[in-house]
Amino acid sequence: MEDAARKKLEETTRWEPGETEARIFAGWMEGGYFHPEATGTADENYSVAIPPPNVTGVLHMGHALNGSMQDALVRMNRMSGKNTLWILGMDHAGIATQTVVEKRLKSEGISRHEIGREAFTERVWEWKEEFGGSIREQYQRLGASVDYERERFTLDDGYARAVRKIFTSLYEKGYIYRDHYMVNWDPGSQSAISDLEVVNEERTDTLYSVDYPVEGSDQVLTVATVRPETMMADTAVAVNPEDERYADLIGSHCILPLVGRRLLIIADDHVDIEFGTGALKITPGHDVNDFEIGRRHGLEEISVIGEDGRMTAMAGKRFEGMTVAEAQVEVVKALKEEGVLSGEEEYVHSVPFSERSGERIEPLISLQWFCRMEELAAPAIEAVKDGRVNISPGQWKGVYLDWMDNIRPWCVSRQLWWGHRIPVWYRGDETYVGETKPEGEGWIQDEDVLDTWFSSAIWPFATLGWPDDTAELKAFYPTDFLTTAREILFLWVARMIMTGIEFAGDVPFKDVYVHSVIQARDGRRMSKSLGTGIDPLGEIDEHGADALRFGLLAMSSTQDVRYSDPKVQQGRDLATKLWNASRLILLNTEDPADRTIPDQPIALEDRWILSRLESTIATVTRLINEYDFAHAAQELYSFVFSDLCDWYLEIAKPRIYDGDPEVARVLLGTLERTLALAHPVMPFVTEAIWEYHPYRDGHLVVHSFPRSESERISQSVETEVGEAIALTRKLRGWRDMAGVPPKILLQAKGDASTIPEFVARLGRVDIGAHKGEVVATVAGFGILASDELDMNAINERIAVRRGKIEAEIRKIEGKLGNQKFVDNAPAEVVAEEREKLEQLRRELDELG
RNA sequence: GGGCGGUUAGCUCAGUUGGAAGAGCACCUGCUUUACACGCAGGGGGUCACUGGUUCGAGCCCAGUACCGCCCA
Numbered sequence: 019m020e021d022a023a024r025k026k027l028e029e030t031t032r033w034e035p036g037e038t039e040a041r042i043f044a045g046w047m048e049g050g051y052f053h054p055e056a057t058g059t060a061d062e063n064y065s066v067a068i069p070p071p072n073v074t075g076v077l078h079m080g081h082a083l084n085g086s087m088q089d090a091l092v093r094m095n096r097m098s099g100k101n102t103l104w105i106l107g108m109d110h111a112g113i114a115t116q117t118v119v120e121k122r123l124k125s126e127g128i129s130r131h132e133i134g135r136e137a138f139t140e141r142v143w144e145w146k147e148e149f150g151g152s153i154r155e156q157y158q159r160l161g162a163s164v165d166y167e168r169e170r171f172t173l174d175d176g177y178a179r180a181v182r183k184i185f186t187s188l189y190e191k192g193y194i195y196r197d198h199y200m201v202n203w204d205p206g207s208q209s210a211i212s213d214l215e216v217v218n219e220e221r222t223d224t225l226y227s228v229d230y231p232v233e234g235s236d237q238v239l240t241v242a243t244v245r246p247e248t249m250m251a252d253t254a255v256a257v258n259p260e261d262e263r264y265a266d267l268i269g270s271h272c273i274l275p276l277v278g279r280r281l282l283i284i285a286d287d288h289v290d291i292e293f294g295t296g297a298l299k300i301t302p303g304h305d306v307n308d309f310e311i312g313r314r315h316g317l318e319e320i321s322v323i324g325e326d327g328r329m330t331a332m333a334g335k336r337f338e339g340m341t342v343a344e345a346q347v348e349v350v351k352a353l354k355e356e357g358v359l360s361g362e363e364e365y366v367h368s369v370p371f372s373e374r375s376g377e378r379i380e381p382l383i384s385l386q387w388f389c390r391m392e393e394l395a396a397p398a399i400e401a402v403k404d405g406r407v408n409i410s411p412g413q414w415k416g417v418y419l420d421w422m423d424n425i426r427p428w429c430v431s432r433q434l435w436w437g438h439r440i441p442v443w444y445r446g447d448e449t450y451v452g453e454t455k456p457e458g459e460g461w462i463q464d465e466d467v468l469d470t471w472f473s474s475a476i477w478p479f480a481t482l483g484w485p486d487d488t489a490e491l492k493a494f495y496p497t498d499f500l501t502t503a504r505e506i507l508f509l510w511v512a513r514m515i516m517t518g519i520e521f522a523g524d525v526p527f528k529d530v531y532v533h534s535v536i537q538a539r540d541g542r543r544m545s546k547s548l549g550t551g552i553d554p555l556g557e558i559d560e561h562g563a564d565a566l567r568f569g570l571l572a573m574s575s576t577q578d579v580r581y582s583d584p585k586v587q588q589g590r591d592l593a594t595k596l597w598n599a600s601r602l603i604l605l606n607t608e609d610p611a612d613r614t615i616p617d618q619p620i621a622l623e624d625r626w627i628l629s630r631l632e633s634t635i636a637t638v639t640r641l642i643n644e645y646d647f648a649h650a651a652q653e654l655y656s657f658v659f660s661d662l663c664d665w666y667l668e669i670a671k672p673r674i675y676d677g678d679p680e681v682a683r684v685l686l687g688t689l690e691r692t693l694a695l696a697h698p699v700m701p702f703v704t705e706a707i708w709e710y711h712p713y714r715d716g717h718l719v720v721h722s723f724p725r726s727e728s729e730r731i732s733q734s735v736e737t738e739v740g741e742a743i744a745l746t747r748k749l750r751g752w753r754d755m756a757g758v759p760p761k762i763l764l765q766a767k768g769d770a771s772t773i774p775e776f777v778a779r780l781g782r783v784d785i786g787a788h789k790g791e792v793v794a795t796v797a798g799f800g801i802l803a804s805d806e807l808d809m810n811a812i813n814e815r816i817a818v819r820r821g822k823i824e825a826e827i828r829k830i831e832g833k834l835g836n837q838k839f840v841d842n843a844p845a846e847v848v849a850e851e852r853e854k855l856e857q858l859r860r861e862l863d864e865l866g
Numbered sequence: 867g868g869g870c871g872g873u874u875a876g877c878u879c880a881g882u883u884g885g886a887a888g889a890g891c892a893c894c895u896g897c898u899u900u901a902c903a904c905g906c907a908g909g910g911g912g913u914c915a916c917u918g919g920u921u922c923g924a925g926c927c928c929a930g931u932a933c934c935g936c937c938c939a
Contacts (some may be wrong), residue, residue, distance in 0.1 A: 598902035
């Protein structure tokens with residue numbers, strides 16, 4: 019090591035992420051390690067497509083978690099020698115982005131309608147150029163080893179061509195069609211939105227009872243509704259066919275109050291006999307269920323609410339132009355005037371809202387483009403059933419299949435300006451669907467754009483150059499795995515599987531891991547609007563990227579978890595620990611002539627740490643491959659803190675300071691393998707330490723990932739050292755109990771040659787053929803009386819200890835005295851209990 | 867309304883096929899031990915939500931109850 023480097027290492031007693039991370043990252047970028055050649059086949063290569071963050075986005079904790087998981091796997095595979103691509107990109111995020119830019123314009127006093135479509139989309143592009151880059155920087159801060167040179171955007175030219183081809187192809191296959199259908203109309207964004215973008219919330223409304231007179235009779239049918247303002251669009255009243263009260267009315271008519279229209283009384287199973295009076299007004303134009311009933315019975319579909327959220331002319335002169343809320347008040351007033359309002363009561367029910375705009379959804383019938391899903395779903399169901407796509411944890415497989423089995427048509431058109439314009443042109447009665455504008459004059463393109471998820475659905479292959487037959491596709495499709503939040507399992511994952519099979523000829527990934535949701539510290543959802551979000555960049559500033567990555571992986575789980583600051587701190591502690599342990603090793607060893615780890619180390623502790631190292635490598639690798647990141651992080655932590663630092667380094671210190679060449683080989687080799695093992699989780703600190711390592715011949719990011727050498731794992735060595743450690747702890751515990759200051763060396767009678775040397779040293783006991791009064795026996799060694807011993811404390815503690823052991827002995831004796839236990843339990847369990855009993859009795863004897 | 871998940875130490879979470887409950891943090895007691903106080907050593911702390919059942923034995927399996935959360939309608 020050069021003097022300057024040595025000096026720096028000597029002086030730096032902490033890992034300082036802030037000063038180092040950017041430099042380390044720049045080194046990786048310079049090396050071009052994240053930008054693989056498109057060579058080889060997808061089978062031999064490793065690839066991952068990042069869930070594209072929204073361009074509107076600021077990196078949030080979900081991205082950070084997802085990125086930490088994917089990067090761990092990507093780095094591990096890259097180090098394992100695979101040609102590895104992790105593709106980065108951004109989603110144009112139709113509604114979200116349009117909303118952001120509209121808000122901006124609004125603050126300048128401009129509406130998008132004033133400047134027009136072209137100027138507006140221009141503004142969005144400008145905005146994208148300005149802010150889109152920040153996502154990239156944020157991923158770099160996290161240390162994500164994505165291919166920054168292959169970045170894609172779901173609205174770039176090549177991608178747009180792929181989208182048009184998909185749409186056209188689906189149309190030609192007959193899956194895409196245009197229809198008047200009930201959609202979730204979002205008055206906020208002035209667009210239809212899909213079922214999946216609707217959130218239901220509990221609301222308390224008034225349930226009104228309205229009397230509908232039956233034609234040619236004195237009878238009235240009382241119907242209950244929370245939406246009296248839609249009654250002008252009623253076209254029937256329905257009762258349950260089993261409902262005897264109304265059996266004779268089926269087929270006759272009643273009269274719609276305020277309007278005077280004759281409404282047929284129909285029978286339909288959907289009607290709940292118990293609810294209200296058992297008679298349901300049917301409004302096919304403004305209610306999803308009523309729409310279904312209406313289609314079943316061939317009812318007329320009337321709209322009294324327009325796309326602007328105001329009452330139309332069909333609602334009648336008195337209500338035309340009113341907002342829905344105003345109309346409700348006025349309709350109730352009118353019903354009172356007519357004397358047909360027979361009841362009002364509070365009613366709690368769930369009401370649909372737009373996830374994006376937050377406004378109450380208005381179910382409307384409108385002309386939209388739809389995609390029929392059954393044919394696309396069938397092979398995607400098969401792929402998951404037969405395991406070509408593996409979804410874990412297992413319960414999500416069921417959720418996926420259940421949703422796919424009941425899949426409904428997908429409304430793919432959106433009344434927005436920002437997005438992929440639907441590739442359909444109209445001229446008079448003619449309709450043309452194609453990838454480019456048709457020949458001839460007078461063609462006008464459809465005004466709508468496609469649902470953002472329509473373009474996200476083809477992400478894994480569109481990013482690789484589909485529909486062209488590119489080297490990238492050949493080398494990296496299908497990808498290997500996907501981590502995702504469960505909320506987009508349907509919106510995104512399912513659709514990628516469908517389009518992947520249909521268009522790219524294979525499933526888009528082999529493994530889907532549905533990760534947990536990290537909640538805010540208080541258990542609420544992390545959300546910008548609630549102000550509960552925790553900024554990952556702030557956490558990185560404070561603790562370093564490695565700490566955040568470790569923390570997120572350590573707190574991740576299959577169930578939702580609260581954000582845990584202590585876990586991030588644990589990550590920071592681990593980084594510091596690695597740093598300092600490395601200082602001890604690197605500053606006190608000479609670069610050995612033989613850089614290999616000795617095959618047959620002489621020292622017991624050397625064989626022990628190498629055994630622990632190799633089994634940790636095996637365990638951590640397996641856990642990461644199983645996506646059990648939390649336990650992988652835990653294993654790393656306890657290996658470094660406990661095995662390596664608390665025990666091995668302490669045991670080996672005298673030899674280290676003596677310059678023992680064999681211990682140097684063990685230490686430097688162990689450090690090399692430990693750094694490489696930890697690198698996928700904590701890339702920065704490991705790379706920084708590697709810079710000081712004498713074996714370094716390039717960046718750690720492309721160093722080979724350790725493969726566990728199982729021949730070094732020795733159960734007998736681990737047991738032997740494990741027992742010696744337990745013994746050391748016993749001696750230390752006894753000392754502490756006896757109130758002996760750490761500086762005082764205790765004297766004990768015994769044969770020191772029966773135990774490893776370090777026991778007495780670390781236990782701070784002088785074991786030998788001493789003479790004197792034995793006051794206690796600890797693990798077979800007689801502690802000699804001395805002035806430092808607090809005999810009162812000792813006697814008190816011995817009494818407590820004895821009580822505990824005796825209780826335990828009684829418990830086990832009871833168990834072994836139970837004939838049923840002895841007869842039925844497996845022999846080894848019984849033997850274990852007997853062994854335990856023996857040990858406790860021995861311990862009791864020792865206490866004297 | 868249907869489905870899924872959760873309830874374990876003060877907090878956040880682990881807990882393999884049923885053999886007697888763990889981690890990190892917090893807490894208490896020591897320690898300026900020349901890698902690290904973001905450290906070291908030692909220690910206390912749990913009727914595993916509740917009620918039944920199966921079993922020699924249940925945090926784990928079965929049935930039910932309560933509360934919390936999520937998804938779908």
